[in-house]
Amino acid sequence: MTSETIGANAADSRVLTRVGDFVPRDAWATAGVRCSIEKALDVVGTRSAMVLMREAFSGSRRFDQLVLRTGLSEPVAAKRLKQLVADGLFVQQAYRDSGTRTRLEYVLTERGRALFPVMAALMQWGDELGDGRGAMQLFHADCGEPVTSVLRCAAGHEVTLSETCARQDLPDDQG
């Protein structure tokens, strides 16, 4: 069975399928809707965007540091940072260090910080590629245990791929 009603919260007219089954139709393309994955990739779909976010999570805030530590060229970093500010992942905040000059630094917004689970999951997946050189492991500061990205439902269950269903919010003109 490819489409069914599972659980009270899902009892509506929208498309609900077990992940791994077929969804009923070419929903995205037919509806002229960009799916969430594509919308996300419009913002962080480039290597430069991702490595800048990575460095931002590592604490870099100043332009020269971001350039140095990402290995990007200045023009690329500047262009991408400008786009990321426009997309609301960074804000530019004035700050002044010991000297007198006031400078701007790139500070993650809530939307930018919300990308952390994506980065963590991607990092975890990337660690398992290749020889393990350059691996980065995350830890819980409070207890020291390693941190992984998992799927969890609102009832607190840890959910695997095969236990997951998907519901698409399609436009009104869907039959």
Add this chain to the structure above:
Amino acid sequence: MTSETIGANAADSRVLTRVGDFVPRDAWATAGVRCSIEKALDVVGTRSAMVLMREAFSGSRRFDQLVLRTGLSEPVAAKRLKQLVADGLFVQQAYRDSGTRTRLEYVLTERGRALFPVMAALMQWGDELGDGRGAMQLFHADCGEPVTSVLRCAAGHEVTLSETCARQDLPDDQG
């Protein structure tokens, strides 16, 4: 403090920093190591790879379905699928439907399936962009509750960004 020892598991010589603090140096570039993020992006860093994975998780296995439902052109889909097979995210499996002909279908490997938390996290993040059209919500099949991507430590604690530390495995020649 930017570098410290937190918890027993982290008590070694590698770089350990609170996420959000600075790591001590330009570790990636200096060491000539591609970080896990970049390694992951080498494989799934393109829009075509991501939408093909999305459709694979939705159950598409045949070439024509993957082409139709991703909206990619055949040449792009073929090239990317070939690369994803080479990278071990898909295997091509023979199957035969009611007719007599044997065909190949693209089946996710364990490595491919391991990308699901990334896709789920990215989908979740992308849902919060824009007008909500095309949003896709995941549910736990067993209880119907919505599923989200979270960070969890081995001790079972749910971990936020500010509670997370990172340890980098740098090459031996690091001082």
Add this chain to the structure above:
DNA sequence: CTGTATCCCAGCGGATACTG
């Protein structure tokens, strides 16, 4: 049905030089 071959264009990203 499952691709391949060819051609084309747009965008990413690097190098270099320059500005406030």
Add this chain to the structure above:
DNA sequence: CAGTATCCGCTGGGATACAG
């Protein structure tokens, strides 16, 4: 220090036509 201007090569991706 924090970018901008310009130029250029590479790759991603689409269109079309063709092949097993």
